[in-house]
Amino acid sequence: MAHDHAADTAHHDDHHDQPPSGIGRWLFATNHKDIGTMYLVFSLIMFFIGGAMAMVIRAELFKPGLQLVDPGFFNQMTTMHALVMIFGAVMPAFVGLANWMIPLQIGAPDMALPRMNNFSFWIMPFAFTILLSSLFVPGGAPAGGWTMYPPLFLQGGNYVAMAIFAVHLMGASSIMGSINVIVTIMNMRAPGMNLLKMPLFCWSWLITAYLLIAVMPVLAGAVTMLLTDHYFGTSFFNAAGGGDPLMFEHVFWFFGHPEVYIMILPAFGIISEILPTFSRKPLFGATSMIYAIASIAFLSFIVWGHHMFVDGMPLAAQVFFMMSTMLIAVPTGVKVFNWTATMWRGSLSFEPPMLFALAFLFLFTIGGFSGVMLAIVPVDFQYNQTYFVVAHFHYVLVPGAVFAIMAAVYYWLPKWTGNMYSTRLAQTHFWLSTIFVNVLFFPQHFLGLAGMPRRIPDYAVQFSDWNMVSSIGAFGFGLSQLLFVVVIIQCARGGKQKVSAEVWDGAAPTGLEWTIPSPAPYHSFTVAPEIK
């Protein structure tokens, strides 16, 4: 691996073609692959911490009555589960994939700003140490929901400062990561790779990075106002002091809705890479896929009001936010249709990444349908704040974003390690996950429609049956994820067999990442490849 360019580029010797040894390799990492690996491992750990909290929630909801935790701790669990999964598991996983794959896909030797890259990763463990340690301070962890609505959030104790500081740190990390992605993509593409020739995963990340830079400061502003309201006597959101509690919701969701797409656009990019490979056919309508992502990103800024219909809103605003929200179904529909057309008249095979991508296609679309229903304002009054909403966003986040991340790991893991994992175990992981995720979340549609509010630790007895089904699904889904860890560890330790540079040579993978050896050398593309 190192030998082919070591000979002709002698001045690269001081760059070390082999990774440095010891803890220093990770603490002082500037290599995009090492940083990507750290992001992915961090995300996996957070996935299990957030998952453990979900297990507490579902165990308590297994049957009516309170058996395990008191209501205050239950609220801490729902709040922390959301914060950990969103900011700790899903977002860092996508950043890790961006770190690994963007330089490989555009033919760059590394990310443009490697030291900032190191900084943006190493902020994360500190941010989450602060956030998670709030579980052990007097008064406990944040318990007012991840949306942090005042006045409830401000009733808290020490967690107010800890959660806000953690959110500031995560935001700084995200902004630095995004700057890095944009600078890398704009400046370091191989000669001949114009923007429209760039792989869809890079495109989806480029747009996501702009969204992050646009909205993370908005969140930082919102939580800073919470901070001063709590500690310095301001009244931004305090009605008694002339403030406006609804203003927080507006500012928060102006961040929050683009945030939702930050967690799904890179997934769109991943699916657009995997489906063509295992359909052995180019992506259908690649250009319109890019326009669709850009349209979704634009629309994400003008739909925030749909989170707040129940809070009271002028008639014109209700109609506007309903229309703009429904409009999102159009570019999203284009994406689903284009993916279907990609498979049409293809030649499909069902390797693990393809299985996860297909599950994404079906189950994300179900989340899309419930999304359209939720957009209908007059009926949203019945759906909002119930388990119907919980079912909706978990369908787009778990078999949506999380399955896309797993698909990406199964797709690129052989490229990263040089080894093929056990496809039998990966298939088992797939089938268990897909069955249990539906057992877990589909009954929650029924619970919501039947009238069960979200965020309650105990419920009326007519909700017992579906809650028990949902909890069984949750335990099954949680346990199935241990298989994922087994597959990854086995693969990293040597796996089943060595893979070729192309890895999926029976299928039709496209992109520069498949032109370099497997495992990808520590420094790739020290000489830029030519794109015809």
Add this chain to the structure above:
Amino acid sequence: MRVTRASVFTASAGAFCWNAAASANTSNGYNLPEGVTSLSRAMFALHMEVFWICVGIAVVVFGAMIYSLLKFRQSRGAIPDTSMVHSTKVEIIWTIVPVIILVVMAVPAADLILKQEDMRDSGLTIKVTGYQWKWQYSYMDAADGVNFFSTLKQDSNFARQLDSGIDPHSVPNYLLDVDKPLIVPSGVKVRLLLTSMDVIHAWWVPDFGAKRSAIPGFVNEIWFKVDAGKEGIYRGQCAALCGRDHGYMPVVVDVRTPEQFKEWVDAQRAAAAGVGTATPATTALNLH
């Protein structure tokens, strides 16, 4: 047509019906209730319409996906048509068609919003104030002066404690019963003015199709008019996370005939006059 299919859906639900008799909630356990007001029925009808449109789209889209999965498999010798990469005509079609479908859904939806927001000509106004964790009901108009708090009933409160040892199934209307329900007349347009004294709450009765947040510093409005002949007890819950006991502040509404309602109001006033505390409590809360 749609209503017929909806009722088939509802009827099949009957087979699943469990414990539903325990409350007057008309939901069958896995769908929205049709409810007992014109608004709730309109919301249910629109819900089913949108649901069936989604089912129709799902049949087409999932059908195409499943067909591809079965027909175009490598293991069945499918040869990829790598020339099929783009078709402006098809892409325009599948952009326009969803827009048309969305307009079909949006027009009746906008119409229903107008009805929901029409607060005119109400026959009774009640101010609803959320507290951690109870509701206060202050009557105005014809029932001016009636004012009380509504909290979770004692038997539910005992049973809901951690490891109480009391089986929730043994408690009638577990977590959905209060000491003093809101009492309203049937056949009268009731307008609620919602606000809160601490954090954000949300007042919700699914059978009325009525849910709105109670926010400190704001007064929100909703209305409902229960059909004559549908008198009875209707139950709901606080729908906005409001702290530790968010799950324990139910909303219970006792709908009576206008005559019974008038008798009840008179009895309340007589009782209050007997104790001699009617005026101070009510004048302070009178919004007029």
